[in-house]
Amino acid sequence: MFIEIIKGMATTFKHVFEEPITIQYPEERRPTRERYKGRHELKRYDNGLEKCIGCALCAAACPADAIFVEAAENTDDERYSPGERYARVYEINMLRCIFCGYCEDACPTEAIVLESNYELSYTTRESAIFTKDRLIVPAPPNAQATPQKVEPGKFNRSIPDMKDPA
Amino acid sequence: MPDLVKLRIDDVEVQAPKGTLVADAAKRVGNDIPVFCYHPKMPPVGMCRMCLVEVGRVQRDRATGQVMTDENGSPKIAYAPKLETACTVPVEEGMHVRTANGKVKAARSNVVEFLLTSHPLDCPICDKGGECPLQNLTMRHGPGASRFIYSEKIHFDKHVPLGSEDDALIYLDRERCIQCARCVRFSDEIAGDPVIGFFERGRKLEIVTFSEPGFDSKFSGNTTDLCPVGALTTADFRFGARPWELTHSASICPHCPVGCNLHLNTRRSGVSGKTAIKRVMPRQNEQVNEIWICDKGRFGHHFTASADRLTTPLIKKNGKLEEASWDEALDLIAAKMKTASTLSALAGGRLSNEDLFMLIELMDERGGRAQLHSRMGGGDLIQKVGVGVGANFGAMGTGATIIVAASDLEEEAPIWWLRVKQAAQRGATLIVANARPTKLDKYATHKVRYAYGDEVNAVNGLAGHAAKAENLVIMFGSDGLGLTASTALAQACANLLVSTKHVGKPNNGLIAVWPRANDQGAWDMGIAPGDEVAASDVMIVAAADPVGDGLELRSGFTVVSELFLTATARAADVVLPAQAFTEREGTFTNGERRVQRFYPAAPPVGQSKPDWQIFALIGERLGYAKTKTSAAAVFAEIAKTAPRYEGLSYQKLAQVEKQFPDVGGADLYYGGAAFENTSGLGMQTPTMAERGEGFAVNHVANGRRHPGDGLIAVPTTVLYDRGATFAPSELMRPRTPKAYVELNSADAAKLGIADGEAVALLVNGKETPAVCRVNGRAPEGVALVPQSLGGPQLNGATSVAVKKV
Numbered sequence: 001m002f003i004e005i006i007k008g009m010a011t012t013f014k015h016v017f018e019e020p021i022t023i024q025y026p027e028e029r030r031p032t033r034e035r036y037k038g039r040h041e042l043k044r045y046d047n048g049l050e051k052c053i054g055c056a057l058c059a060a061a062c063p064a065d066a067i068f069v070e071a072a073e074n075t076d077d078e079r080y081s082p083g084e085r086y087a088r089v090y091e092i093n094m095l096r097c098i099f100c101g102y103c104e105d106a107c108p109t110e111a112i113v114l115e116s117n118y119e120l121s122y123t124t125r126e127s128a129i130f131t132k133d134r135l136i137v138p139a140p141p142n143a144q145a146t147p148q149k150v151e152p153g154k155f156n157r158s159i160p161d162m163k164d165p166a
Numbered sequence: 167m168p169d170l171v172k173l174r175i176d177d178v179e180v181q182a183p184k185g186t187l188v189a190d191a192a193k194r195v196g197n198d199i200p201v202f203c204y205h206p207k208m209p210p211v212g213m214c215r216m217c218l219v220e221v222g223r224v225q226r227d228r229a230t231g232q233v234m235t236d237e238n239g240s241p242k243i244a245y246a247p248k249l250e251t252a253c254t255v256p257v258e259e260g261m262h263v264r265t266a267n268g269k270v271k272a273a274r275s276n277v278v279e280f281l282l283t284s285h286p287l288d289c290p291i292c293d294k295g296g297e298c299p300l301q302n303l304t305m306r307h308g309p310g311a312s313r314f315i316y317s318e319k320i321h322f323d324k325h326v327p328l329g330s331e332d333d334a335l336i337y338l339d340r341e342r343c344i345q346c347a348r349c350v351r352f353s354d355e356i357a358g359d360p361v362i363g364f365f366e367r368g369r370k371l372e373i374v375t376f377s378e379p380g381f382d383s384k385f386s387g388n389t390t391d392l393c394p395v396g397a398l399t400t401a402d403f404r405f406g407a408r409p410w411e412l413t414h415s416a417s418i419c420p421h422c423p424v425g426c427n428l429h430l431n432t433r434r435s436g437v438s439g440k441t442a443i444k445r446v447m448p449r450q451n452e453q454v455n456e457i458w459i460c461d462k463g464r465f466g467h468h469f470t471a472s473a474d475r476l477t478t479p480l481i482k483k484n485g486k487l488e489e490a491s492w493d494e495a496l497d498l499i500a501a502k503m504k505t506a507s508t509l510s511a512l513a514g515g516r517l518s519n520e521d522l523f524m525l526i527e528l529m530d531e532r533g534g535r536a537q538l539h540s541r542m543g544g545g546d547l548i549q550k551v552g553v554g555v556g557a558n559f560g561a562m563g564t565g566a567t568i569i570v571a572a573s574d575l576e577e578e579a580p581i582w583w584l585r586v587k588q589a590a591q592r593g594a595t596l597i598v599a600n601a602r603p604t605k606l607d608k609y610a611t612h613k614v615r616y617a618y619g620d621e622v623n624a625v626n627g628l629a630g631h632a633a634k635a636e637n638l639v640i641m642f643g644s645d646g647l648g649l650t651a652s653t654a655l656a657q658a659c660a661n662l663l664v665s666t667k668h669v670g671k672p673n674n675g676l677i678a679v680w681p682r683a684n685d686q687g688a689w690d691m692g693i694a695p696g697d698e699v700a701a702s703d704v705m706i707v708a709a710a711d712p713v714g715d716g717l718e719l720r721s722g723f724t725v726v727s728e729l730f731l732t733a734t735a736r737a738a739d740v741v742l743p744a745q746a747f748t749e750r751e752g753t754f755t756n757g758e759r760r761v762q763r764f765y766p767a768a769p770p771v772g773q774s775k776p777d778w779q780i781f782a783l784i785g786e787r788l789g790y791a792k793t794k795t796s797a798a799a800v801f802a803e804i805a806k807t808a809p810r811y812e813g814l815s816y817q818k819l820a821q822v823e824k825q826f827p828d829v830g831g832a833d834l835y836y837g838g839a840a841f842e843n844t845s846g847l848g849m850q851t852p853t854m855a856e857r858g859e860g861f862a863v864n865h866v867a868n869g870r871r872h873p874g875d876g877l878i879a880v881p882t883t884v885l886y887d888r889g890a891t892f893a894p895s896e897l898m899r900p901r902t903p904k905a906y907v908e909l910n911s912a913d914a915a916k917l918g919i920a921d922g923e924a925v926a927l928l929v930n931g932k933e934t935p936a937v938c939r940v941n942g943r944a945p946e947g948v949a950l951v952p953q954s955l956g957g958p959q960l961n962g963a964t965s966v967a968v969k970k971v
Binding site for chain 2: 084156
């Protein structure tokens, strides 16, 4: 019996002198995996226009009914996205979201991407609703934010020409 | 029963009336032959080639004409070497149709592939996406991949207003169009407004409008429903929501006596967070509106969400209306009513049957009198000799006679105009009697012109036609008439029907073209028009604006139940916020006496309450019956007491039956816009004539013809007016005229006024500005004054002075 105790304590002492595997969150953070599904971001093209065209297919695909989209029409004087349609209102209720990524799959313009942010906590239900201004990424450094005034007829296609998947 | 023809469609024995098209015959046995250009409401054109089928006909010996038989003795079938379009081939005895073999499938797949050569990949942003026949049929019959090169798609303009950018109701996306011509054919053949057409040919083909303003038709919105792709969209709904996100609530149009069945499509507004009406769609009711609605019904719903709606009760304190609670307001009204010795009520034809019933209950309890605010009479005659149960303009054609007297049907009841016109085109005898030309004249078999005041004589003069008629429907309106004259006209029409025995049968009888949606319901509840503002201690005004219409209130204490702060409301002592038809339940009785239910679609604005509840709550405070818990309970009460409403209930009004054409269902046959009716077809109340109650011909004197000297002004109706329930629809403002007066060219010349000049109208000592129109519509000596445009409100013919300013 005495020997067993010594054996057990030996294991314990061995680990005391080993380097700990615990991470000191939040001071220290481990990078997420490439395919990690964290909080959504709405992406922009290099010219600053929003990729989202307000088609609401993400909302249709969402199994948790977490997404609400309301579209409106672009004009060349006030352009948010290429083509005719943009999302005037875009909301994701993060309390409902199950991070399945179906919205990403449904998006015809690759506008919505589940990124690496997992630090989601809220003190009220309202603050769990991420509106468009919280979801959209800032415009690239040398691009203008939306709405933009553009020359007429330049951005008349909503969906970028797709490469042949075959 | 028409001749039946027997044929086989994919080994299914089918019987169809002679003349039926193969596509329709197949649909009746559940075989959905895909179509794009064909629509069961329009003659076929066979343009899109989607409905190709293999047709075999009975082989006959060329020499003898005998049917050739095979060794089993059954007739030999010869299949045509090429496929035929099922939408243009009528059924034949012994015909064999193959709709599912390889040849047909290949043809369908090829047609879809070809239609998609330059169709853009727009589905994610297209308003039709989700209810698009092209999408549906591509999924079902399409090839899956195209042999055409994607980058070779030809692109065209996507935002083409049909009209100018400021007034367009319909937008065209040129590259989405598949050139089926449904819109062009609808406008031309059904709406009778050939104002859009094809321009250029082949790939360059586009739909253009050549009217001013663009697409000048009262039925333009229907083309967006008919469009099998997203080429035509309405300015109202453009990008408003995806179709699958919308909630459908059945409703009834509150704008005219036709009572078109509607679907109100609602969704949460991202801006306000409240449920909002996104679009209004027709709901199929083959007896009432088929699958059409006019643009007033489609785009005129914005008043319900207007920021000017009343939200709280208001009580006048020191000459100013101040917000108050319901308890304060109702207590005050009850206290005033307790001490009042005379009591009266004035109701508008916009109220539902439930509202009117509770109002008359309240009046009856206190010995008060309720009146209808209307300048048209004759509702009692409709109850006696109204059009028989089962009446349907859609079934009228050869053998039917329709007389339209003193009504500009297109402006007063557009869908009736459309259906009467179609009946005339099917062979019905149409007699239009009016003092001035109207658009219906074009389709009339006989036109009768009379001088204003001569309506009764004019109708009496039609006795010969009436006697000859197999079936006779008379529609009378109030064009240029006041209460007395329209009552006399109604009597003359009723006399004509009774003396020629055209009463008590379907498709025979009288129809009143009322100015409001539920005027007939008011008559049925026991509220008729009268002298309106008799002096009383307390007066309740609901859904009416007598002050705005130039009358004076002569009551000690006035209560107004309204949607808006009208001129009457401003003059009232207590104003109560009422709910709009979109926010509550109720029933309307249309001009054909069809009682139809509407359902709540949006939450009520502010603290507003339905009118019936308001009247019941006042009654409750006076010690009468407790307020009913629902509109259904009130209607149950109506069914117990109102004559000819017995046996009706909300359940019965909600019943539906299968209708043909089969539109809007889950099938692919005619997919697309939400037409399917699952919420009730309504029920017609019987007339006294149908119950065998006799009707004495009550001879009526002709109206007073006006002396030749000086102009007389007569009231006319325009569809797009400035009434409180239409003016808030901003989209329609460019099409709503400013106050105008129409003059005969002779009178205009005498006064030295030219077309388009500003004039002043002097009526009853009051001067109002207007624009003069000299357009060949006004008879000599008459000034036509459209009502509710801001000009003088007239109750019948009045003398007028027109002067140039």
